[in-house]
Amino acid sequence: MAEPHRIVIVGTGLAGATAAGTLRQQGFTGQVLLLGQDTHRPYELPALSKGILLGDTTDPDWVHDESFYADHDVDLRLSTTVAEIRPGDREVVEAGGAVHPYDRLLLATGSAPRRLDLLPGAGLAGLRTLRTLDDARALRAELTEGRRVVIVGAGWIGCEVASAARTHGAEVTVVDPLPLPLHRVLGDRIGGVFRDLHAEHGVAWRLGVGVNAFLGEGTGEGTVTGVALADGTELPADVVVVAVGAAPRVELAHAMGLELAYPGGVAVDEGLRTSAPDVYAAGDIAAQTHPRYGGRVRVEHWANAKDQGAHVAANLLGAHEPYTASPYFFSDQYDLGMEFRGLADPTTDELVVRGDPAAREFTAFWLRDGAVRAAMNVNMWDDGDALAALVDSGARVDPAKLVAGDLADVMG
Structure with a gap:
């Protein structure tokens, strides 16, 4: 070529x-x-x-x-x-x-960013998404002491916005139809760690319930004043962040x-x-x-x-080399920092935990057919290379060694 x-x-x-x-x-x-x-x-x-x-x-x-x-x-x-x-x-x-x-x-x-344009009130001013630099700068100006912030969506963006908003003293409620934050990515046990983290920092959770409409007042399109939930509850809001994926x-x-x-x-x-x-x-x-x-x-x-x-x-330029890298991302929320490598299905993969989730110092592994499909280290920073090697290798491992052994030697 x-x-x-x-x-x-x-x-x-x-x-x-x-x-x-x-x-x-x-x-x-x-x-x-x-x-x-x-x-x-x-x-x-x-x-x-x-x-x-x-x-x-x-x-x-x-x-x-x-x-x-x-x-x-x-x-x-x-x-x-x-x-x-x-x-x-x-x-x-x-x-x-x-x-x-x-x-x-x-x-x-x-x-x-995905929007909820079919819901009543979707055109109200005060509805925010976060995808661009201009979005971030505008939203930052609204996350201030005492402001009532409702976040629709408890994924990574929703959780990080909640963390920032609470850091600035805003009143924060997060709404999601799933039973736990990050549920599809992390499953029940690890999702519960993030639920408890945010609750301890003053976030109010409305989980297991959807949104029926955005409420507003004023002339023209008006300004958002609240969120109507599927269970009949109305949440007052000065700003609403729609964080339902991209x-x-x-x-x-x-x-x-x-x-x-x-x-x-x-x-x-x-x-x-x-x-x-x-x-x-x-x-x-x-x-x-x-x-x-x-x-x-x-x-x-x-x-x-x-x-x-x-x-x-x-x-x-003419080569045809396959792209083989494993997925990687990171998140920071309050005093919790984490890195995630690989791809997991928490509904079917075996969860193995090393360390102490209650202290938020742990590593979670998701195993399929005896191999580590994904690993997430939380506030533990010494094993990044070993975790990458475990995820990339596809080698079968002993779960007991993941819990208590030297991770650098697990594949040996």
Whole structure:
């Protein structure tokens, strides 16, 4: 496969910007065009729900220094909407009509926050989501002493927003139809650790109940004043944060006829190549045939976007190396810090716990067929390399050694 002369990247998030930088690091001297709708230069997302909401900083971690793009001849075009991609003609068309030919194309369009637009009151002012730098800065201004904050959704974003809001003295209620926070990811026992953590810091839980409507007052669309729950309860609110997950932005991929994957994302092979010639996808939208997991995997976390963006660069230049990394993410809530590696199904995998969950110093392992499918260390920071090796190896292990043995020697 001949090296391309012009590579176009659609999406100025972490995956797209990392790919652009890695292309230059690998010696590519052709044209690199990076197109995205955001008004800010590429940045990483973790600080949005952590440092920025906590008030530790007003800026995210930028993917590159401001001068990087000009210094490395990357044509970065912000505030740019791509209206159409014509794979037959190998062209990307902006909403304003500008046409950009490509030899290779990377789609890195990321995700958009899911909304509850079908509920009554969904258009009220004061309803917030958290996905962009502007979202984070606006929400931070509202998380102040005594403000009544209702968070709809007890996933990672909902829990981190709750932590930040309580740190600033806001009154916080979290609503979720599931019985525990993070239930689908962590299951009953570990989900209970996070429920108790937030309760001890003053969060009011409304679990096992859904939302029927958003309540408001005022002229025009009005301003949110509360949340009506399915059990008839009405929660007063000065601000409501909708944190019910994110949806991959696959509209362009669908319109250009790419194969999509159920239940979401763009279908890509082991090397992140889509069903169209010379078109690749990375980050949140990439539903990859993963060589380690034997099926399609789509991951929305920070490390996946960064690592896939770096990995796909070589494939854009003609290689076809499979992406094999295990998923990884981290979270900080109050005085609890954690890292999670791998993929688990808490409804069927065997849970093994090392340490003391009550003291919030422990490691949780999820085993399937005797092998560690996922591991989460909570406030324990010495075993990261051993945990990564356990997850990546797929080797069968003795659960008793996970509880009490030297993790570096478990696979031996």
